[in-house]
Amino acid sequence: MPELPEVETVRRGLQPAMEGARIIRVEQRRPDLRFPFPADFVGRLTGQTIVALGRRAKYLLADLSSGDVLIMHLGMSGSFRVETPETALLPGAFHMERNKSAAHDHVVFHLAGPGTPDGTSVIYNDPRRFGFMALSPRAELHLHPFFAGLGPEPTGNSLDAATLAAACWNRKTSLKAALLDQRIVAGLGNIYVSEALWRAGLSPKRNASCLATKAGAPSVRAERLVVAIRETIADAIAAGGSSLRDYVHADGSLGYFQHSFSVYDREGTPCRHEGCTGTVRRIVQSGRSSFFCPTCQH
Structure with a gap:
């Protein structure tokens, strides 16, 4: 399973494409991954701007203009790739190479924005489907079952x-x-x-x-x-x-x-x-x- 350094590397790789971009369309290609997708997942994301892309522990966090946070976890085999009309990038430094088969592309975010080339998409691929996505209001994120009780980050001063x-x-x-x-x-x-x-x-x-x-x-x-x-x-x-x-x-x-x-x-x-x-x-x-x-x- 990707650990904190790999997830942080993925975040940094996705940040130029996602941060500040507007989600113009979402393709949800199955009803669930490890868990079912949230109700009205596509509707709650479409049209929202990704205000910031962060990380907590092994979770990626996309703050949306609606006030919600898109929570993303890679699980055992999940990965993201960024595709533009000219390039295809797979952000991350993994001990084992990530899968690129389109048969396992389960979520596609189509993006547009000042720093995002036209036709850019971010694709979530997960052969084993142990990853998951969830939505939470930012104000309640610390109470979410995924985050309540988490210890300090090893990258900050809170760990001594x-x-x-x-x-x-x-x-x-x-x-x-x-x-x-x-x-x-x-x-x-x-x-x-x-x-x-x-x-x-x-x-x-x-x-x-x-x-x-x-x-x-x-x-x-x-x-x-x-x-x-x-x-x-x-x-x-x-x-x-x-x-x-x-x-x-x-x-x-x-x-x-x-x-x-x-x-x-x-x-x-x-x-x-x-x-x-x-x-x-x-x-x-x-x-x-x-x-x-x-x-x-x-």
Whole structure:
């Protein structure tokens, strides 16, 4: 599933085409994706201007001139592509290439606007249909079931060692499971949790309560982990962004930046920490693969 850096990269790729554009027509080609589309989905979107295109955790958010917010989630296999009469672009930096078969094009937004070429469309493609779209009034967005209870973003100042320690104090679960809990940190997924724990030198098997002292204050481990999370996400976003700016195929499709993972999907290879002689291992935690170096992650 695309994680926060990939979703942010998609947002940045869609922003030039969508932000400020008017939705002149919507093609809804099936009644549902993972969930049914909202009632009068096409009618509520047609004629609206996309005031801003944002992101919260792994959700894309299109603020509309009506005061509604179009909520979009990519699920396991969803992707967007931007088509103009001259080009076809697939915004995003994914570990696995996205599908381009028109048979799985489920929603098409036809756009017009000052910065949007005539004939521009944004197409949502999703072979497995695990993605979804919803609508919510902006004033009530924080109460929506998708967003109520979400933890702080790893890209902002709201995530600090004290916040992380308070959320993990006396928790009996593993560090890996705690960081995947969206109520603790919003937007982290399997790939970047593994990468951040490697940078912090912390084992995914360690108890989450290690981030707090007995009194609930942040431990040194919490300080290290917050820095590692911030740096991991920032580096991944920057890498995805550079692929959007720097490399475009002759047919207009974006080059895919294959992230240089330090541990994720590198089972059996040497640890990349300088001076470490360890080998990356894979274990399964709650049905998910965790990659780590048992030599330098304690």
